[in-house]
Amino acid sequence: MRETDAIVADGAVALEGGTRAARPWESLEPSLLGAGTIALALLVWELAPHLLTLSPGMELFFTTPTRIAATLWNMFATGEIWQPLRVSATAFALGLAMAIAAGLPLGILLGRSPTLDALFDPFVTALNATPRLVFLPLFLLWFGLGLWSKVLIVFVGALFPILINTYEGVRNADKVLINVVRSFGAREWDIARLVMVPNALPYIVAGLRLAIGRAVLGVVVAEFFGSQEGLGVMMVRAASSYHVDIVFAGVVVFAALSLAMTSLVKMIEKRLSGWRPQHANEGGGR
Amino acid sequence: MLGPASSEGSPSIRAALVESGAPACTGTATDDGARGQSFAARHRKLLLGGLSVALFFAIWEALFLVVPLNTLFITKPSLIALGLVDLIATGDLARDLAVSAVPFLYGFVAAVLVGVALGVLMGWRVRLAYALDPLMTVFYASPLVALAPLVVVLFGVGVAGKALLIFLLSVFPFIFNAAAGVRAVDPLLINVVRSLGGSEKDLYLKVIVPSVLPYIIAGARIGIGRALIGVLVAEFFAASEGIGYAIARFGDLFALDRMFACILIIMLIAVVFTEGLRWAERTAFPWRIGQ
Numbered sequence: 231m232r233e234t235d236a237i238v239a240d241g242a243v244a245l246e247g248g249t250r251a252a253r254p255w256e257s258l259e260p261s262l263l264g265a266g267t268i269a270l271a272l273l274v275w276e277l278a279p280h281l282l283t284l285s286p287g288m289e290l291f292f293t294t295p296t297r298i299a300a301t302l303w304n305m306f307a308t309g310e311i312w313q314p315l316r317v318s319a320t321a322f323a324l325g326l327a328m329a330i331a332a333g334l335p336l337g338i339l340l341g342r343s344p345t346l347d348a349l350f351d352p353f354v355t356a357l358n359a360t361p362r363l364v365f366l367p368l369f370l371l372w373f374g375l376g377l378w379s380k381v382l383i384v385f386v387g388a389l390f391p392i393l394i395n396t397y398e399g400v401r402n403a404d405k406v407l408i409n410v411v412r413s414f415g416a417r418e419w420d421i422a423r424l425v426m427v428p429n430a431l432p433y434i435v436a437g438l439r440l441a442i443g444r445a446v447l448g449v450v451v452a453e454f455f456g457s458q459e460g461l462g463v464m465m466v467r468a469a470s471s472y473h474v475d476i477v478f479a480g481v482v483v484f485a486a487l488s489l490a491m492t493s494l495v496k497m498i499e500k501r502l503s504g505w506r507p508q509h510a511n512e513g514g515g516r
Numbered sequence: 517m518l519g520p521a522s523s524e525g526s527p528s529i530r531a532a533l534v535e536s537g538a539p540a541c542t543g544t545a546t547d548d549g550a551r552g553q554s555f556a557a558r559h560r561k562l563l564l565g566g567l568s569v570a571l572f573f574a575i576w577e578a579l580f581l582v583v584p585l586n587t588l589f590i591t592k593p594s595l596i597a598l599g600l601v602d603l604i605a606t607g608d609l610a611r612d613l614a615v616s617a618v619p620f621l622y623g624f625v626a627a628v629l630v631g632v633a634l635g636v637l638m639g640w641r642v643r644l645a646y647a648l649d650p651l652m653t654v655f656y657a658s659p660l661v662a663l664a665p666l667v668v669v670l671f672g673v674g675v676a677g678k679a680l681l682i683f684l685l686s687v688f689p690f691i692f693n694a695a696a697g698v699r700a701v702d703p704l705l706i707n708v709v710r711s712l713g714g715s716e717k718d719l720y721l722k723v724i725v726p727s728v729l730p731y732i733i734a735g736a737r738i739g740i741g742r743a744l745i746g747v748l749v750a751e752f753f754a755a756s757e758g759i760g761y762a763i764a765r766f767g768d769l770f771a772l773d774r775m776f777a778c779i780l781i782i783m784l785i786a787v788v789f790t791e792g793l794r795w796a797e798r799t800a801f802p803w804r805i806g807q
Contacts, residue, residue: 263643264650271651291670348564353572359790360783361745364760366752367767367775372589443659447745450662455752455764462662469665477666485658 293475301475302482315483317460318449321377322487325384326445333389333441334434337396338422341430347397358394362386362444363451370456380457384448388441395437399430435499439492446488591772596780599773608762609781616747616758619675623682624743630683631690631739632732638691639698639728649695656688664749673755682746686739690732697731698724730801737793744786 276294284292305311340347340354365386369379407425416424427434453462461480468476556563573593579585580592587595603609638645664681671677705723714722751760759778766775 259643260646263646264648267647267651268654291666344561345564348561349568351561352565352569355791356783356787359741359786361741361748361786363745363748363752364763364779364782367764368772368779371767371770371772443657446659447661450659451664451749451752454664454749465662466665469669472669474666477663481658481660481662484662485654488659489657 290472291474293478297475298478298482302479305476305479311461311483314459314461314464317377318453318462319487321380321384321452321460322445322449324377325381325448326388326441328381328385329388329392329441329445330438332385333392333437334396337393337430337434338400338426340393341397341400341426342418342422354390354393357386358390362390363448366452366455375456375458380449380452380460383452384445387444387448391437391440391444392434393437395433395440396430399433400426402433403429431499431503435495438495442488442491442495446484450484587772588770589772591776595773596776599771600777600780603774603777609778612757612759612762612778613781616751616760619678619750620682620743620747622675623679623746624686624739626679626683627687627690627739627743628736631687631735632694635691635694636698636728639695645695652688652691656692660684661745661749664753668750668753673750678747678750678755678758681750682743685746686743689735689738689742693731693735693738694728697728700731701727726801730797733793733797733800737790737797740789740793741786744782744789748782 272295276296279289279292279294340350363383366379366383369382373379373382403425407429408421411421411424449460450462453460454466457463461483465477465480468474468480577593591599600609634648638648661681663684667677667681667684671680701724705727706719709719709723747758748760748763751758752764755761759782763775763778763782766772766778
């Protein structure tokens with residue numbers, strides 16, 4: 231468990247000393263330092279063109295946080311962002327939903343049946359190690375430049391984190407609980423519903439968080455490479471016409487999208503695992 | 517499931533952290549309890565796995581005998597094998613791989629050097645960690661791959677642009693894992709070495725490095741995957757050579773046999789790297805097993 235804690239340590243909270251709080255400033259120090267660095271970085275970025283004289287060529291590629299913020303504000307104010315955002319979000323949502331719909335049952339199945347596990351193991355291991363983006367040209371060939379190649383690349387990207395984490399969560403289910411439930415006449419379906427899924431929930435949530443990251447990656451790259459509309463397309467066009475602020479605005483929107491989804495997942499987990507005496511295993515995955 | 521060699525009953529953490537970078541912990545409860553059983557029973561998992569792969573390719577091949585499929589859109593294993601032989605014989609494959617390997621190497625080595633150095637500093641100086649951790653988390657959580665068009669516009673499609681993208685994608689696992697590794701060094705062990713009269717050198721060689729290294733290798737496993745994504749994205753997006761470009765081009769040419777051959781090569785490389793590092797973790801740091 232030790233590694234888990236060390237890795238999961240998000241931000242300064244879990245760092246040594248963060249909880250000591252002998253004096254008020256000491257407990258505030260981590261967050262102040264952290265926020266300070268981010269503020270400083272933004273400030274330096276903002277002031278860089280004033281402090282250094284950029285060559286005319288460099289100036290074309292340079293933008294500042296305020297300009298990015300203004301661009302973002304404009305895009306929302308004029309409403310021009312909604313159409314591409316809707317296109318990207320649709321692909322993201324469909325692909326992720328399909329990955330959950332396929333990954334959960336498959337993970338449970340493979341976790342329950344050693345034979346199926348042995349049969350599928352080579353494929354799961356190989357595909358999990360491979361960057362699934364490699365299939366993008368193939369999907370483009372099969373499904374064209376439309377929505378479905380995007381959905382599919384999101385699907386294969388998000389499937390494996392969900393599948394493997396569900397599998398591992400199921401494998402770690404308490405054998406005694408399973409036997410108890412079985413003694414009371416439960417079928418495989420009841421075991422899955424009553425023991426497996428609740429037990430695997432922290433794992434599934436960790437997998438979902440990874441999957442969200444993968445899904446965003448899939449949408450972005452699929453739109454860069456072969457698509458006609460969407461946020462990614464907007465960004466590529468902006469980059470080739472030197473509208474660097476729009477590129478960064480796109481990065482911000484994608485980051486916000488994945489952040490929003492991640493917090494949604496966390497919220498759902500909190501609701502679902504309210505019965506748990508303590509969060510047994512927060513799982514990992516930045 | 518994660519690796520053919522990983523035994524039954526691997527403990528919880530491993531998979532929950534599929535990607536998050538904890539050193540792999542393989543099971544304590546090995547399946548070697550089956551000594552007395554027959555060969556088939558002992559190697560059941562391996563046999564079944566091999567069987568399923570063989571069956572998969574056989575069915576794929578046989579499908580063409582039953583259904584008249586258009587080879588423009590789908591290919592079969594025998595054609596893929598021929599395509600692969602052709603790619604190897606003409607040297608195209610070696611050339612594309614060599615082209616992709618150069619930026620991969622630059623970017624990845626830079627990520628190791630910068631990431632480990634920064635991570636060790638962050639693990640060592642608590643204040644530095646306070647200061648940098650949120651910023652790094654923001655970078656790690658945001659889809660940096662979205663900066664690809666900018667990188668390409670700024671640095672071109674040559675080695676520099678690709679290497680930068682690979683570096684950006686793969687540096688963060690090293691930072692976070694090296695920091696976690698340093699923080700996990702047992703202070704008690706340090707005191708023991710000191711009390712027994714060990715020198716600074718002993719301290720580093722016997723305590724600190726062995727404690728940090730597994731974390732860094734685990735980081736490398738994740739970093740490799742992300743670096744491969746960087747190669748593919750950079751070459752899909754704008755390149756005129758390299759393995760990623762080859763896949764995209766064969767797709768455009770409807771040369772599915774060669775495209776699949778290249779995809780299989782990428783899969784092979786990814787599996788060799790990932791499983792190789794997993795194996796290295798298990799053999800080089802056997803004391804971690806079951807921790």
